[in-house]
Amino acid sequence: MNLDGLGQVDLRLLVAFNALMEERSVTRAAERLDLSQPAMSRSLQRLRQLFGDELFIRQSHGLSPSPRAEQLHEMLRPLLDDMLRLVAPVTVDPSQLRRTFRIGILDLFSQMVVAPLIKTLQAAAPHVRLKVVNLEAYSMESLASGQLDFVLNLGDEAPANIHSRVLCYEEPVCLLRRDHPAAVMPLTVEQFVALPFVHFWIPGFNEHRQLDQLLFGKALTRDVWLETNNLMTAMNALCDADLAMIAGKRIYSVLPRADELVALPLPFAELEPVAIRLLWHRRNHANVEHQWMRDLVASLFGPLGDESAGQRSE
Known part of the structure; x- marks a missing residue:
């Protein structure tokens, strides 16, 4: 018999043989495998034919097992x-676990995620490493x-073949x-409309x-007045040049120079919170x-964490 011929073998017979060898009783072997005694007897007859x-x-x-049965059991178990x-x-x-996870992330979110994630990994997974790169239009x-394991970004939709998990919702301020x-x-x-603004540009x-x-x-x-995708440029302009900026209420608390800022509610009740997604x-x-790793990242944001899939092209 060659390897393809194994397809003709009922592997359940091998499980029955092991039970017979260990129980040395048709009745007890049948009870162990939740079979009737006649069914186990038929399995024994088929085993005799097979071997x-x-x-x-x-x-x-x-x-009492034969010498051949003893030999088979030694190989089979x-x-x-x-x-x-x-x-x-x-x-x-x-x-x-020994591996490196590669994450594309916006500077805004790295303030919230990277240091707490490293701290958790040092305690629970000391051999896991991170490679964190800036989020780009091609991420x-x-x-x-x-080339990347994860992307962390804002948005409500995932492209084809991409799964996503909502980590939290951000209220704009x-x-x-x-x-x-x-x-x-x-x-x-x-x-609000009289203010000069800095627009922090998020790729994608x-x-x-x-x-x-x-x-x-x-x-x-x-x-x-200013558009940039550089966080420090945006923060310095915001703090030193009398500009305003839209950001998330949660993100704001971990921004560089956050202690120099105030977060005011927007005067538009119609605005909806924005999802941060992994x-x-x-x-x-x-x-x-x-x-x-998905569960670990999600735990940094709290209990929310529903997974969904983008449209798939089969």
Whole structure:
């Protein structure tokens, strides 16, 4: 018989043979495998045909295995144990995990994520390393090609073959330096549109789209003096040049120079919170090491964490 011929062998017979060898009784072996005694007797007959040997001799105290049965059991039991491990659920022992996870992340989020994540890894998974790169316009392509394990970004939609998990929702606020003349509550619509703004540009996401569409519907616009995707440039301009900036209420607390700023509610009740999402490729969705890291990142943000899949092209 060659390897392909194994397809003709009922592997359940091997399990029955192991039970017969260990129980030395058709009745007890049947009970152990939740089978009837006639069914186990039929399995024994098929085993004898398969191996061309009597295998067991009935005696007053039970079944006595033949020399061939002893030889088969010595070879078979390790194989059954290997098969059991093969089909058993895969688990992760973080303390033994050795790999590097590559994450594309915006500077804004790195303030919230990287240091707490490293601290957790040092305690629970000392052999895990991180490679954190700036989020770029091509980061989703890097995720699809396998150059990145995860992307952390804002947004409501995931591209084809990309899964995502909502980590939290951010309420947009208006940031101003503390001694700014407009840094008083409440901020009116008229005061808001009169402010000079810095637009912090996020690759692949227009975080001001909802706001500016709302203003357009009111025949209003903002005056954007500076556009940048560099966090320190944005923060220095915000703190030193009398500009305003839209950011998340949660993110604001961990920004550089946050103690020099105030966060004012926006004067637009229609604005909805924005989702912060962790994204990964479909190929890694069932990988237990990826699942472990996804749960770890999500734990930094709190109890929210529903997973969803983007449209898939089969």
